[in-house]
Amino acid sequence: MKQVLDFEKPIVNLREKIVELKSFTADSDIDLSDEIQTLEKRLKVLEDDIYGNLKPWDRVQMARHQERPTTLDYIAEIFTDFMEFHGDRAFGDDPAIVAGIAYYKGTPVTVIGHQRGKNTKENIYRNFGMPHPEGYRKALRHMKQAEKFQRPIICFIDTKGADPGKESEERGQSEAIARNLMEMAGLTVPIICIVIGEGGSGGALALGVGDRIHMLENSTYSVISPEGAAALLWKDATQARRAAESMKITAYDLKELALIDQIIPEPKGGAHRDIKQQAGAIDSIIEQSLEELRVLSVSELLENRWEKYKCMGDYKEI
Amino acid sequence: MLKDLFGKKRKYASIPNEQSKVDVPEGLMKKCTGCYKIYYTKEMKKNLNVCPNCGYHHQLNAWERIDSLFDKDTFQEWDRELISNNPLGFPGYEEKLEKDRQKTGLNEGVVTGKGLIDGQAVAFGVMDASFRMGSMGSVVGEKIARAIENAKNEQLPFIVFTASGGARMQEGLLSLMQMTKASIAIKRFSEANGLMISVMTHPTTGGVSASFASLGDYNFAEPGALIGFAGRRIIEQTTREKLPDDFQTAEFLLKHGQLDRVIHRHDMKQQLSTLLKLHEKGGTGK
Numbered sequence: 001m002k003q004v005l006d007f008e009k010p011i012v013n014l015r016e017k018i019v020e021l022k023s024f025t026a027d028s029d030i031d032l033s034d035e036i037q038t039l040e041k042r043l044k045v046l047e048d049d050i051y052g053n054l055k056p057w058d059r060v061q062m063a064r065h066q067e068r069p070t071t072l073d074y075i076a077e078i079f080t081d082f083m084e085f086h087g088d089r090a091f092g093d094d095p096a097i098v099a100g101i102a103y104y105k106g107t108p109v110t111v112i113g114h115q116r117g118k119n120t121k122e123n124i125y126r127n128f129g130m131p132h133p134e135g136y137r138k139a140l141r142h143m144k145q146a147e148k149f150q151r152p153i154i155c156f157i158d159t160k161g162a163d164p165g166k167e168s169e170e171r172g173q174s175e176a177i178a179r180n181l182m183e184m185a186g187l188t189v190p191i192i193c194i195v196i197g198e199g200g201s202g203g204a205l206a207l208g209v210g211d212r213i214h215m216l217e218n219s220t221y222s223v224i225s226p227e228g229a230a231a232l233l234w235k236d237a238t239q240a241r242r243a244a245e246s247m248k249i250t251a252y253d254l255k256e257l258a259l260i261d262q263i264i265p266e267p268k269g270g271a272h273r274d275i276k277q278q279a280g281a282i283d284s285i286i287e288q289s290l291e292e293l294r295v296l297s298v299s300e301l302l303e304n305r306w307e308k309y310k311c312m313g314d315y316k317e318i
Numbered sequence: 319m320l321k322d323l324f325g326k327k328r329k330y331a332s333i334p335n336e337q338s339k340v341d342v343p344e345g346l347m348k349k350c351t352g353c354y355k356i357y358y359t360k361e362m363k364k365n366l367n368v369c370p371n372c373g374y375h376h377q378l379n380a381w382e383r384i385d386s387l388f389d390k391d392t393f394q395e396w397d398r399e400l401i402s403n404n405p406l407g408f409p410g411y412e413e414k415l416e417k418d419r420q421k422t423g424l425n426e427g428v429v430t431g432k433g434l435i436d437g438q439a440v441a442f443g444v445m446d447a448s449f450r451m452g453s454m455g456s457v458v459g460e461k462i463a464r465a466i467e468n469a470k471n472e473q474l475p476f477i478v479f480t481a482s483g484g485a486r487m488q489e490g491l492l493s494l495m496q497m498t499k500a501s502i503a504i505k506r507f508s509e510a511n512g513l514m515i516s517v518m519t520h521p522t523t524g525g526v527s528a529s530f531a532s533l534g535d536y537n538f539a540e541p542g543a544l545i546g547f548a549g550r551r552i553i554e555q556t557t558r559e560k561l562p563d564d565f566q567t568a569e570f571l572l573k574h575g576q577l578d579r580v581i582h583r584h585d586m587k588q589q590l591s592t593l594l595k596l597h598e599k600g601g602t603g604k
Contacts, residue, residue: 162528164548165557169566170574173547178532181501186509201485201494202528202547209498223485223494223525232487248406248490257405259491309502310463312495313456314405318425 003066007058008269011050014043051268054218056250057241060226062218063197067272069279070129071098071113071156074196077279078286079104079111087138091171094135096127096163097207099142101151104286110146112139112207113156116197130163133176136206140180143187152190152290155207160225162203177206184209185309190293190301192286194264195219195251196271211305212289213259215251216278217266221259222249259312261289350374352542366583375540375583377520379422380429380446383479387587393433393442397464400457401425408488418449426457427482430465432474436591438598441469443478447521452482454526455489459496462530466503466514475513475594480531484524497529504533513597515590517581518545518568536578536593539568540586545576 004012018039025032054062062068075082079102086093099112116122116129123129146153162173184191191210199208199221215221224232229247230239248254251263264281267274293301348359352374362369366386367376378386384393401419404411419425427449432441443465445452462478469476485493504514516534518527520543528547531537539545546566554561564570571577581589 162547164552166553166559166561166565169546169548169553172532172574172576174527174545175532175576177528177547178497178501178530181498181529182505182508182533185498185502185505202497202525205494205497206528209502221491223490224487229487246406246408247487254491257490257492259495306502306506309495309499312492312499313460314403314489314492315400315456315460316403317399318401 005058005061005065007050007054007061011043011046014039014046018043047268056220056244056253057226059218059250060220060240060244062270063220065270065272066118068197069271069275070118071111071115071158071196073275074156074279074282075102075111075113077275078283079109082111085142088134088141090137091134092132094127094132094138095125096129096131096159097135097139099139101146104152104154104290107290108149108151110142110151110153111156112142112153113196114159114204114207116158127163129159130161131159131203131206132163132165132168133171133173136162136176136180139207140183143180143184143191147187147189150189152192152293153187153210154286155191155193155210157193157195157199157204157208157221158197158219159200159203160198161200162206177202180206181209185305186302188298188301190290190296192289192293194282194285195221195260196282200225209305209309211293211301211308212261214262214264214285214289215254215260216264216271216282217251218270219251220244220249221251221254222247348376351376368583373541373582375520375542377447377481378583379448380424380444383444384429384433384442386583387435387590388433389435389437393431395429395431396468397430397461398425400461402455402457402489404488405456405492406488406490411488414450414488422446422449424449426461427452427454428458428461430461432468432472435587435594438591438594439474440594441465441472441474441476443476445479445481445519445526447481447483447519450486452480452526453484453486453493454482454496455486455493456496458482458486459493459499462496462500463503466500466507466512470507470510470512473512475515475597476507477515477517477590478530478534479517479519480522480526481519482522482524482526482531484526494525497525500530501533504530508535513594515593517586517590518577519543521545523547523549537576538579538581539571539577540583541568541580543568545571 021032021036082102084100098115101110114129115126117126192212193208193210195215226240226244227237229243231237254260267277271278347356348362349356350369353372355371367378428445430443443462514534516531516537518531518539522531522545568580572580
């Protein structure tokens with residue numbers, strides 16, 4: 001059963017009607033091809049209208065879509081010879097983060113990303129893509145290794161947030177995230193971060209310090225989930241739609257605030273409609289970013305990274 | 319009689335009359351949050367807001383904290399003139415900021431600067447939880463980052479006292495990016511062999527605990543301070559687990575290896591002073 005989002009319903013209904021008419025035409029002598037043609041035209045207009053005017057809340061739903069491609073889907077499409085490696089060497093392995101090395105067009109790279117599941121069973125195994133401290137420490141171990149062997153780092157961001165649990169607190173969730181922010185700041189290799197689904201607060205940021213930050217068109221990146229914001233601001237989690245508007249969490253909003261570099265277009269109807277096309281779009285952005293970053297010396301790279309984040313902030317002097 | 323069994327003695331609540339309100343001026347007395355004993359506010363303040371009876375550490379505002387640590391008249395403030403914009407056009411945000419500026423006499427949730435502790439110069443950031451719950455927006459991030467850069471340039475140690483509910487929602491992702499900004503500043507400072515000391519005070523949570531608060535060469539906390547990443551309620555709702563009473567306290571973190579020491583407020587200046595002295599010669603012992 002395909003997941004249908006609320007705002008897509010008119011499209012799905014029309015599509016079903018067309019299929020019905022087609023099968024009717026095939027089974028009987030009555031020719032309805034004119035009607036079908038009209039409806040197909042109308043479908044195109046409707047699709048353009050709905051998908052071309054997505055509201056922030058629609059994009060939130062799109063970013064959370066059950067079938068939305070995950071880190072491992074993109075790795076399979078974009079890289080070759082991917083080898084996944086496990087464990088933080090201190091406590092355990094966290095399936096909510098995958099990390100390993102692969103070839104990108106002949107160049108060895110380190111790939112790290114949040115990994116959520118597409119069904120309940122997978123999601124339980126992956127903790128819904130919400131990492132524990134050992135996940136972040138595994139990621140850091142791989143980043144340090146990337147630095148040692150001079151491999152660029154590609155991070156895929158896709159998480160509701162870091163795991164909020166008793167054990168995560170005991171093992172230092174805060175410290176694990178903070179450590180990643182600090183260490184990523186000093187890595188001497190290019191880091192490219194791509195938000196592919198939800199970018200949930202500190203849990204996303206812990207893989208998100210880089211030289212380029214790109215976002216898929218229908219992904220989100222926020223300091224708190226719209227539900228959380230609504231609960232805190234208006235004591236009402238059902239106001240999430242309103243919070244999604246005012247929090248400025250879409251790729252377009254964040255591009256305007258100059259917090260991200262590029263918006264990666266999605267196929268009509270979202271990334272899950274055509275994984276290959278989506279992977280192709282991501283691929284070309286990675287290629288472009290790597291080309292831009294490769295020519296920089298280590299000191300230029302680090303200085304630019306500092307400048308990039310130093311500028312983020314909006315204040316005035318009195 | 320049955321009536322006597324169920325009959326309740328009527329209780330009267332005493333309502334203070336106008337006269338008695340005048341007799342006890344507002345704010346003269348303070349009830350301890352820990353043991354509920356009542357003290358003169360003045361007496362409590364003299365004790366640095368630590369309860370003389372049970373030792374509960376009540377919050378200090380930024381200036382009280384600064385006075386408690388620095389040698390007299392040695393403090394110089396940085397970047398006082400920075401104030402927040404309303405980058406997302408969030409309704410009511412500017413009014414809230416203005417209200418807190420009036421209430422606290424501060425321009426933002428952190429005071430930065432430099433001063434002397436027992437004659438030793440340090441750069442400094444002190445957060446104040448009474449300004450927007452000490453939340454970190456653009457100004458807090460910027461002031462912390464600038465203070466660390468100043469510390470690097472002037473070759474001073476950097477000490478931060480944190481007190482924060484986390485990232486400031488009304489500035490959206492800009493707030494989150496302050497975590498990165500501060501962390502990169504610390505990285506650069508650390509590469510230059512700068513000494514960074516973090517003292518977490520009540521409360522230190524969310525985006526602040528998940529960035530500069532946890533990045534000291536030494537991480538300390540005051541007794542009983544609440545320190546954590548996620549809020550207790552969220553954890554209870556998500557995991558449906560019973561959490562221990564001391565969950566996310568300084569003592570809990572110490573037990574789990576997340577802190578170097580828990581330091582009583584009355585010992586703070588002396589211990590920081592000793593630690594600074596131990597680093598005087600760059601740790602080389604020459």
